Amino acid sequence: MQDNDALLVRRARQGDREAFARLVTRHQRYVFNLAYRLLWDYEEARDLTQEAFLRAWCCLPAFRGEAKFTTWLYRIVTNLCLNRLNELRRDLLELNHECLSAPAEFDPSSLCEEKERREFIHRQIEDLPVKYRLVITLRYLQGFSYREIAEILGIPIGTVKTHLFRAKEILRGN
C-alpha cells in the first residue's frame, strides 16, 4: 500500500494527474472523515478535503519522501482544519470539561447494555476537545503510530501520549 503510494507520488510529481487522482480516491474517505470529526460540518469537511488535496498537489515538489505520504498529507489536513476552526472562532485547544454532555459523576460502565455504552462513548467522542479528538482519530481511525502522530501535529511524542491518555480518561467517564 505504502509502496504503491510512493510510486503514485513519484508519478504525480512529474505532473501525472491520473496518478494523483488515484491517490485522491485512495485517501479521500479518511481525509474527509478526519476533517468531518474536527469540524462537525459536512459541507465544511467537503471543502476542506478539496483544499487539502489541492494544497498537496501544489506542494508535491516540497514532499521529499522522507516521511510517508499519508503523514505528510494529514499534516496538511490538520493544519488546514485548525486554521479553519480558528477562523470559525471556536474554542481551540482549550480543555473544556463543561462541554461533556453527561454529568461528571456519571459512570458509563454502569450502563447495562454494551450497545448503550458504545453509543454513550460515541456521543462523548463528539464532545471531546479538538486536541483529543485529533489524536484519537489519528490513532484509532488511521492507525498511526505515536511517532507519526507527533510528526503530523508537530508536537512531542510525550504530548501525544498525554493527549491520548486524557482522551481515554474522558471517554472512560473519569
Add this chain to the structure above:
Amino acid sequence: MLFWYLEKSLTSEEEREMRNHLRECPLCRKELSYLREVIEAIESYPLVREPTDLTERIMDQIRKAGQPVRPAFRLDWTALILGSGLAALAFLSFRIAISMSPEIMVNLAERIDILVWMLSLKLEELELLLGGNINLFLLLISLAFATFVAAKEVSFLFE
C-alpha cells in the same frame, strides 16, 4: 498502566508484571475489559460517507489550478538572480551602515543571526503556506542567506 498495556507501550518487563498482576486481581481484569470496550467503541465510531462527486470536484480544481507539478530541485534562475541582487544590496547596506555606528551594528548582527535561525525553523511551514509558489520561496531563502552572510561579515570585522 492498564491503558498502556492495551496500547502495547510497556516494556517487556512491565508487561510481564502486568500479566502476573492481572491473573491475581479481578478488579484490574474488570477495568481492563472495560478499557478494551472503550477502545473498541472508539474504533467502531462510524465513518461518514464522503460526497459521491468528491474525487471529481478535487480533480476539477486541480485542472483549474493549472499549476503543473515541477520536478523538485530544479534551479530557478529568476529567483537566483533576484536573490543574488538582494544579497549584494544587503551586503552593501551593511558595509555602509557599519562605518556609521559599529557598536550598534554588532548588536544588530546578533539579532539578525537569531532571526535567520527562527526563519529556518519556519521554512517548512512557509513552504506549505506558499502553496507551491517556489519562486517566492527560493527568493525568501536567498534573502535569508544574504542577511546571514552580511551578518557574519559584520561580526567578523569587529572581532
